[in-house]
Amino acid sequence: MSIDKSEKRFERDIESFLISPVGGYTQFCGQDTEGHWVHNRQHDVAKCIYMDVLCEFIAKTQPREWAKYTKYYGAAAADKLYHRLETTISNQGLLYVLRNGIEDMGCKLKVCFFKPESDLNPLATELYEANILGCTRQFRYSTANTNTIDMVLSVNGIPVVALELKNQLTGQDYRCAINQFMRDRSSKEFAFRLNHRFLVYFAVDLYEAWMTTQLADGNTRFLPFNQGSNGAGVTGGAGNPQNPNGYTTSYLWEEVLQRASLLDLIHRFISFVREKEEVTKNGVSKTVTKERMIFPRYHQYDVVRKIMADVRQNGVGSNYLIQHSAGSGKSNSIAWIAYRLASVHDAENNGLFDSVIVVTNRIVLDSQLQDTINSFEHQVGLVEAIDDKKNSRSLAEAINDKKRIIICTIQKFLFAKKDMEKFRGRKFAIIIDEAHQGQNGESAKSLRRSLIDIGIAIKEYAEEAGIEEEEVDLTDDYINAVIGQGRHDNQSFFAFTATPKGQTLESFGTVVGVTAEGEPLKAPFHVYSMRQAIEEKYILDVLANYTTVKEAFKLIRVSEDNPELIEGPAARALFKYYKKHGYTIAQKTEMIMTNFLENCRYQIGKKGKAMVVADSRANAVRYYLSIKKYIDEHSTECAGCGVMIAFSGEVTLEDYPSDKPFTEASMNLDENGKYITTDKKFRQAFHSSQYNILVVANKYQTGFDEPLLHTMYVDKKLRDVTAVQTLSRLNRTTGGKNSTFVLDFENTEEDIKAAFLPYYEMSTLEGATDINRVYDLRNKIRDFMLYNFADVEVFNKFMATQAGKNQDAVALGKLSGFFKPVIDRYMDLTEDERYTVRDYVRKFNKAYAFVTQLVRLHDRDLFNEYQFTLQLIRLLPKPGTEDIGDIEDKIKLEYASLTETFAGAIVLDEKPPAFVPTGGTAPKLPNKKKDTLQSIIDKVNERFSGNFTDSDRVIIEGIYQMFMKDAEVKKFKKYAQDNSTEMFVKSLFPDKFRDIVTQCFIDNAESFDKLFSDPDFYQKVQDAMAAELYKALRKD
Secondary structure, eight states, rough: OOOOOOOOOHHHHHHHHHHHTTTTEEEEEEETSSSSSSOOOEEEEEEETTTTHHHHHHHHOOOOOOOHHHHHHHGGGGHHHHHHHHHHHHHHHHHHHHOEEEEEETEESSSSOOSSSSSSSHHHHHHHOOOEEEEEEEEEESOOOEEEEEEEEEETTEEEEEEEEGGGGGOOHHHHHHHHHHSSSSSSSSSSTTSSSOOOOEOOEEEEEEEESSOGGGGOEEEOOOOOOTTTTTSSSSSSOOOSSOOOOHHHHIIIIHHHHHHHHHTTTOEEEEEEEEEEEEEEEEEEEEEEEEEOHHHHHHHHHHHHHHHHHHHOOOOEEEEETTTSOOOOHHHHHHHHHOBBBTTTTBBOSSSSEEEEEEEEHHHHHHHHHHOOOOTTTTHHHHHTTSOHHHHHHHHTTSSSSEEEEEHHHHHHHHGGGOOSSSEEEESSSSSTSSSSSHHHHHHHTTOOHHHHHHHHHEEEEEESSGGGGGGGGHHHHHSSSSSOOOOOEEESSSOOOHHHHHOOEEEEETTTSOOOEOOOOOEHHHHHHHHHHOOTTTTTEEEEEEEEEEEOOOOOOOOOHHHHHHHHHHHHHHOOOOOEEEEEEEEOOOOOOGGGGGGGTTTOEEEEEESHHHHHHHHHHHHHHHHHHTTTTTTTTTEEEEOOEOOOOOTSOOOOEHHHHHHHOOSSSSSOSSSHHHHHHHHHHTTOOOEEESSSSSSOOOTTEEEEEEEEEEHHHHHHHHHHGGGGOTOOOOOOEEESSSHHHHHHHHHHHHHHSSOESSSSSOHHHHHHHHHHHHHHHHOOOHHHHHHHHHHHSSSSSGOOHHHHHHHHHHHHHHHHHHHHOOOHHHHHHHHHHHHHHHHHHHHHHHSSOOOOHHHHHHHHHHHHHSSOOOOTTTOOOOOOOEEEEEEEEEEEEEOOOOOOOSSSOOOOOOOOOOOOOOOOOEEEHHHHEEEEEEEEHHTSSSHHHHHHHHHHHHHSSTTTTHHHHHHHHOOHHIIIIIIIHHHHHHHHHHHHHOOOOOHHHHHHHHHHHHHHHHHHHHHHHHHHHOOO
């Protein structure tokens, strides 16, 4: 006896669930349990609708309105209803009609009712239950042919979901379904107009589900709608996990398309947007309005549902960390969550949050968020955006007035708190965008403190301090600060980031287990990893085409003056001289423009754009001017090229004399020759065909979503989160974009790999911060006897008398004078001691600020000392910053060259490291060794040039890197420290050198062949390497 493996059986199994009580659908057309076909309802093929079902629904749910309607139109009521429905859909779109209904001759008719947030209104619940959701198999959609769709789901007679189902056991998969939609389902068909009938189309097989919201024939773009290889919300790759209880793709019909879920998707997920876009045809540019339907990706649908389920179950006071990859649609996820949190109720039908506050550092999110939420519910004042045009008082008023959704930057809380009421019984949901940025500073502290429930906070403080509530004195700065410390049960945080740091995980992460040592293991509440996003092709892999370039140069001394200088700062000054040198910028510009003209500009249908990342504002201006000059001098080849620049403040360059300082606004002009003065206009200008190269310095390296950005030229050291965020500007997808390219002048393959690994899958934190570290650091500071406790007390008493409007005309002078003896004692210390104690003060301040976000510290002495050291750190001169004088007139760049050292894909194939809490107190001392200018020049030249050819230096760099990664490097460090130079160079190192170069040769015979074919070169490299490593290892 054989099992039925047919496609029809697959359809029948899906249908059987959907028409079950759990599925919630009515069978319109399909098979019964015996396999016989059943036709319970018949749709109008030409109109693509079940008008009898719609009329039945309206008559049942709105009998008075339907009676008025039928009385007016009589027997023609159904036809009139269809024509009015069709007219409204044509004008407003199907999504609008499903949410708002239609109006006809004074009759307001709903075509769908959605689930109320609470059960307090039984009639609303009854109307919701009256919706008729139908399941139809083999749905015919056109009178021009007999083609059918495998399965169609309808809401009150209106088709909204189309599914083409394929079965690998019959030789077909989801790709066949996609091809069917693209080739056999013409976008010209009445049924397939955008936002007219179907809201979403699914291509499904036994293992995968894909979806689209718009059929565009051969240009149709399907996206994966899969959970992830290990399931939804956890780390993994593309695909779906095995389902031991049924079909791998059963989540689609058992969860997503189940009756309640589909109605929820229509009500509060799907959105229809109109966007203006510049289109160039036959050399003529014009602005057109493009329309698109947004249906959530599975990870977005899943995170919203899981967060809301947890909030309903656990109430207010929990924290949620959402690690979703850059470019994965966080803005939409934030909008969906904000809208739901604003109206969510608990099991007892109580509203959970009074206000939802979205904290963002991106102005562009404001309008995007408002547009998305307003598409769900057109309610004036639902969203209050506190943008740059509004001050902090506006934020306080919005919170005081219980605005439902408030959007602002975190900095506004610093100044808004003084105007806020003291809240009692108020509860807040705080959504944080880019949560890895600045959540432990004064602004974050002000946010938490200003939103506390003052009644509960006083009660908790009194219990912890062992006093009566009436004894809690809020005019006392210490008490006022402490009641705001720690976590608060009236605040829930929803933190979004692609790159959570250790402190982000500790502040917002979820405890998921314990380490072998019994320490807590924290992870995000929900994950959509970079790996999964890349494998699903939702974002592009920015490391797939990566080229690194090594800079080589030689400086010479042109002055007889050979002063003795501190080695570290002098070496940095020499390198800075090289970096900003006109020849260096011109040389790199040549390489950048050659690549841009030969490659980037032809990408994405000749719309490809590039970003140049400079290491300083001054060098960004130099690059901008150099690129403009190149474009002017190569006008024919560069036709159609335009360059913009983004930086803050003003820049003055000695090598480019100008009447006025350079500013971003004065250097960027729109198509009409006017200055571009707003962020919105800047983004629009760069997106247009007018510009295709953007030079940046510490701006637009996060939160800048330009899908046409294809190539990045990096001339800046990128580390950790900054590397991931900066390079991720390239990962957005768009039609015709299937690759990216990075040319990196500063970072090695190993640098970038190390930066990306912690965030490629799921970031975790092993252990918890030692709260007592603040005391350890304070004791370290006291060892230097800069001040005593009496100093701290006098300072705090003085500050208390000068608070706010009480400050007198001499207060600032007294304050600076008060610290002078402390600074004098500091200056009497040795330079090493000054560096050490200043580092302790800085670490103490950071540790106290972070720890008090986690717990309340009932220690008045510690609080007072923190207030003291907050001011002190600003006044202590930073050691090691002595002016080395002007050395640029004493040196000259003799030559410079750029050599490609790596080209290919940077593969993240290692286990990502876990974060651990910040620990230890030992400061890192700077290099203060002095040497003559000539000697320092020689050392810089040795590092960046030497007596080897460019290709020789690549070999040396490869050997050096392999040695530093070798497991025995610690042993050789001890050899270097315990033995003479001769012993190390002649006896201890040669065998190790042979082992390493042999491995290098095995890995890359072509590059390292010279070592074994030229004995003199082998010895030369070995001796130079041994001498250099001996010095390096002894220093460490």
